[in-house]
Amino acid sequence: MPVRVVESSTPSQDSGLESRTGRPPPPSCSLLSAGRAFSGTQNVSSLQKDEAWKVNVRIQGIDLDNGYLCGTMEALNVPLADTPVVTFWEGELVDGNNFTFFTRKWEATPEDDIRHWSKFPSFAPLLSQVEADGGKNMDLSNYPYIFMRWKEQYFVNVGIDCGLTIAGFYYVCFSCSDGSINGFYYDPNSSPFQKLELKCIPGGCSGYTFSSYQLL
Amino acid sequence: MPASAANNRPEDLTARLGVGAGAAQGEALLKALREVKNQIIGNKTKKLLYLHLGAVPKIVSVLAAAAASSSSDSGGISRGGDAAVIVQAAAAIGSFACGVEDGVRAVLDAGAVPHLTSILSHDDEKVVDAGARSLKMIFQSELAPKYDVLQEKNLNFILSLLDSDNENVTELAASIIAHSCETNEQQKALCDAGVLLRFVSLLGGSSNQKDGCLESIAAVIKNNPEVSSRFSCTGNGKALNALANLIQDRYPHTRLLACKCLIAVGHASPCYVEELQIKTKLVLVLVELLEEPGRVGNEAPFSLKTLIADDEELHKQALSVNAIEKLCSILQMSSVQARRLQGILLALAELCSKLEKCRCQLMSPQVLNLIVDALKHDCMDVRVAACDCIRNITRSLKNLSAGCLSSEAFIVRLVQLSHDPSTSVQIAALGALCNIVINCATRKSVLIKCGGVSQLVQLSKSMDSALRSRSVLALRNLMFLADITDKEFILKELTLCTLASLIYDSECSIQEQALALTSDLVDGCSQSVKHVLAEDSIILDAVMRQLQNASSIGVCIQGMFVLSNIAAGSESDKDTVMNYLVPPHTDSCIPSFTIKFLQSKDILLRVASLWCFVNLTDPASVGSSRRVARLQDAGIVLQLKSMLNDPCLDCKLRVRMILEQCMELETAQA
Numbered sequence: 001m002p003v004r005v006v007e008s009s010t011p012s013q014d015s016g017l018e019s020r021t022g023r024p025p026p027p028s029c030s031l032l033s034a035g036r037a038f039s040g041t042q043n044v045s046s047l048q049k050d051e052a053w054k055v056n057v058r059i060q061g062i063d064l065d066n067g068y069l070c071g072t073m074e075a076l077n078v079p080l081a082d083t084p085v086v087t088f089w090e091g092e093l094v095d096g097n098n099f100t101f102f103t104r105k106w107e108a109t110p111e112d113d114i115r116h117w118s119k120f121p122s123f124a125p126l127l128s129q130v131e132a133d134g135g136k137n138m139d140l141s142n143y144p145y146i147f148m149r150w151k152e153q154y155f156v157n158v159g160i161d162c163g164l165t166i167a168g169f170y171y172v173c174f175s176c177s178d179g180s181i182n183g184f185y186y187d188p189n190s191s192p193f194q195k196l197e198l199k200c201i202p203g204g205c206s207g208y209t210f211s212s213y214q215l216l
Numbered sequence: 217m218p219a220s221a222a223n224n225r226p227e228d229l230t231a232r233l234g235v236g237a238g239a240a241q242g243e244a245l246l247k248a249l250r251e252v253k254n255q256i257i258g259n260k261t262k263k264l265l266y267l268h269l270g271a272v273p274k275i276v277s278v279l280a281a282a283a284a285s286s287s288s289d290s291g292g293i294s295r296g297g298d299a300a301v302i303v304q305a306a307a308a309i310g311s312f313a314c315g316v317e318d319g320v321r322a323v324l325d326a327g328a329v330p331h332l333t334s335i336l337s338h339d340d341e342k343v344v345d346a347g348a349r350s351l352k353m354i355f356q357s358e359l360a361p362k363y364d365v366l367q368e369k370n371l372n373f374i375l376s377l378l379d380s381d382n383e384n385v386t387e388l389a390a391s392i393i394a395h396s397c398e399t400n401e402q403q404k405a406l407c408d409a410g411v412l413l414r415f416v417s418l419l420g421g422s423s424n425q426k427d428g429c430l431e432s433i434a435a436v437i438k439n440n441p442e443v444s445s446r447f448s449c450t451g452n453g454k455a456l457n458a459l460a461n462l463i464q465d466r467y468p469h470t471r472l473l474a475c476k477c478l479i480a481v482g483h484a485s486p487c488y489v490e491e492l493q494i495k496t497k498l499v500l501v502l503v504e505l506l507e508e509p510g511r512v513g514n515e516a517p518f519s520l521k522t523l524i525a526d527d528e529e530l531h532k533q534a535l536s537v538n539a540i541e542k543l544c545s546i547l548q549m550s551s552v553q554a555r556r557l558q559g560i561l562l563a564l565a566e567l568c569s570k571l572e573k574c575r576c577q578l579m580s581p582q583v584l585n586l587i588v589d590a591l592k593h594d595c596m597d598v599r600v601a602a603c604d605c606i607r608n609i610t611r612s613l614k615n616l617s618a619g620c621l622s623s624e625a626f627i628v629r630l631v632q633l634s635h636d637p638s639t640s641v642q643i644a645a646l647g648a649l650c651n652i653v654i655n656c657a658t659r660k661s662v663l664i665k666c667g668g669v670s671q672l673v674q675l676s677k678s679m680d681s682a683l684r685s686r687s688v689l690a691l692r693n694l695m696f697l698a699d700i701t702d703k704e705f706i707l708k709e710l711t712l713c714t715l716a717s718l719i720y721d722s723e724c725s726i727q728e729q730a731l732a733l734t735s736d737l738v739d740g741c742s743q744s745v746k747h748v749l750a751e752d753s754i755i756l757d758a759v760m761r762q763l764q765n766a767s768s769i770g771v772c773i774q775g776m777f778v779l780s781n782i783a784a785g786s787e788s789d790k791d792t793v794m795n796y797l798v799p800p801h802t803d804s805c806i807p808s809f810t811i812k813f814l815q816s817k818d819i820l821l822r823v824a825s826l827w828c829f830v831n832l833t834d835p836a837s838v839g840s841s842r843r844v845a846r847l848q849d850a851g852i853v854l855q856l857k858s859m860l861n862d863p864c865l866d867c868k869l870r871v872r873m874i875l876e877q878c879m880e881l882e883t884a885q886a
Contacts, residue, residue: 144869
């Protein structure tokens with residue numbers, strides 16, 4: 001996937017709102033930016049037992065023009081691992097241009113897509129249009145939720161023989177108002193609808209902080 | 217033992233050259249000249265030896281005398297003999313000038329050019345050929361004199377050469393033009409004189425003639441939209457078609473030169489080489505030429521880089537014809553010549569500038585090791601190209617996050633190059649370091665351990681703004697998500713005084729980077745706020761001063777993020793920010809600069825300013841009610857209420873957040 005130089009972790013510095021290219025402007029939010037951390041849990045319950053892992057996520061970079069973002073996910077108290085397990089993931093922003101609500105890969109059919117997106121209450125108003133064409137050319141720039149898919153690419157600190165799988169991907173819904181994240185893990189070979197629930201970490205002791213880098 | 221063997225020693229031969237007493241005459245002179253010429257052709261050592269012996273001025277004097285004699289009315293054997301001497305003398309002079317800079321210098325110092333020029337109008341075609349070939353050798357050197365074609369006599373001279381039926385002479389004209397044509401005015405004068413038309417008509421000639429014409433066409437149209445357009449319109453596109461055919465010529469050198477011409481047209485007047493089809497063909501031809509030996513293979517990567525520069529579509533085309541594989545396989549050959557290596561690395565750097573696919577292809581340890589080796593090359597241009605390559609490879613967040621390029625070797629070498637005597641190398645090394653320190657604690661740690669921070673700090677004080685800019689950016693990126701120990705270390709090396717002076721830098725871009733660095737310093741780190749307030753708040757004062765100056769939007773944005781981050785701290789930190797934003801006892805008729813920022817057309821500036829107020833009105837903080845009241849008095853709450861329907865969703869949400877917090881505080885008080 002082509003990746004343009006990601007300039008700043010803070011959202012695009014366009015002064016205007018109109019898209020220069022005639023395409024819908026990308027959804028963006030200052031709480032979804034590089035450096036931002038989120039913390040919460042992933043429920044990995046199965047029929048046998050109830051289990052939840054603590055999860056920390058950090059956004060490493062975001063490229064709104066290409067609908068791309070990436071980050072790390074750290075799972076704590078994983079039974080099979082001695083240490084927290086860190087993975088690197090890449091994300092697709094559903095912007096109606098680069099990516100629609102239809103996944104079209106990773107063994108996810110449009111029916112799987114609709115079934116998962118519909119688990120998010122914020123998706124309901126969009127359902128009929130998405131059923132028609134996946135939400136192509138849908139302008140989501142003013143919608144207070146950002147929808148994404150996150151796919152883990154590799155383990156950062158453990159080997160592939162650690163007994164864990166990263167075969168599936170997450171359907172993710174991000175709330176622009178408070179930065180909270182909900183997600184559902186999809187993997188045909190794992191328990192369905194494992195839920196990811198994260199809250200945005202403000203960063204400061206009493207307030208939100210922001211940091212940034214610039215790629216040259 | 218034959219006597220002639222002893223007489224062919226360079227010292228003896230040189231002694232026989234020249235005019236006047238002591239020099240050979242007639243047949244003996246001719247023999248000596250021929251022998252010298254035969255000895256020096258293709259033999260640099262012999263050329264240098266004869267130069268040292270002073271052979272060149274002697275041969276030039278022989279040429280001058282023979283040319284003068286030949287032009288007089290003496291006929292018959294004498295004239296024929298003069299012609300033979302002229303031919304040998306001219307050939308020897310040309311050979312001295314071929315590929316040896318000292319030889320060119322000696323030939324020019326001896327005044328050979330006017331004499332060689334004078335024989336171009338000789339009756340004897342062999343003499344004309346010898347003169348033309350010799351002059352062509354000279355004009356291949358940068359040291360050769362330049363003909364200013366804006367002077368009528370020079371232009372007329374070149375036109376007369378161009379009109380000749382003799383290929384060597386027309387090739388000479390092409391060489392002179394390629395060498396001398398520098399300014400737009402010169403290009404226009406040549407174009408007006410019909411030179412380009414003549415070149416197009418000569419493109420059907422021999423290979424050498426074609427090549428000469430192509431080089432000259434490129435020189436005349438380069439970066440000149442008017443001349444390039446006129447050329448492109450010539451004969452209803454006949455000229456462009458001729459070039460397009462020549463990119464498939466049987467000779468690699470001709471193909472390369474034709475490509476260069478089309479690239480020059482494409483840059484100067486893009487509408488004539490717009491079609492993807494022709495550009496795709498050019499990519500294909502140049503990628504094939506990469507594997508040619510010699511000068512063609514050396515120059516092909518430079519032309520490829522120029523062709524595809526900044527064009528993502530052409531990057532994809534190059535990728536589809538395996539450009540990266542070919543470039544990497546040449547890179548892996550043993551003893552690649554410096555010029556070729558530079559070209560390969562620059563072409564790879566260009567390909568990696570936009571496409572993630574290209575960057576991933578260079579991630580093999582083998583290739584990366586070769587690039588690290590190139591960082592140590594003797595040739596400065598190769599070191600620069602290697603740094604540019606690394607800089608562009610490290611635009612890949614995926615590869616940076618994977619821990620690729622975390623080897624100490626890379627970072628240590630780049631830090632060493634930041635000390636390089638050449639500024640270009642320093643700038644290039646800093647560019648690579650800017651990216652490489654992002655997102656990886658290991659790399660940050662290596663940089664710190666190998667003294668990189670002190671070097672970056674040193675360069676941040678450079679008089680050269682490019683060095684300052686990149687070193688400050690590298691420090692900023694280093695500071696991003698660094699742990700508290702590293703942050704403290706960086707700040708200790710940098711000092712508050714230097715940071716303040718960078719915030720006040722004469723360049724807006726450097727002010728912005730310094731403010732972003734400050735913002736990253738205080739990000740999430742309440743202890744670091746004390747630094748911003750230390751030494752009589754030298755840093756916070758600098759931030760406020762720049763916010764009030766508002767020299768650029770970028771400066772204002774980063775400045776507001778600094779304040780926002782401080783305001784995320786303790787109660788007293790919030791009050792400090794509040795006192796700066798809304799100083800007590802201020803005339804409320806003067807709008808605070810923050811109101812101007814909230815009214816800005818720039819979304820990010822509005823967002824940054826809003827977050828500051830989110831933090832100042834945090835309901836969990838004891839003094840927030842007090843601050844809200846002051847914001848009310850300063851007209852800021854009113855401004856916020858007017859933004860409830862801000863066209864930007866992010867701004868709207870933050871405004872609502874602030875107003876909800878204000879209401880919550882009001883309710884709690886009631």
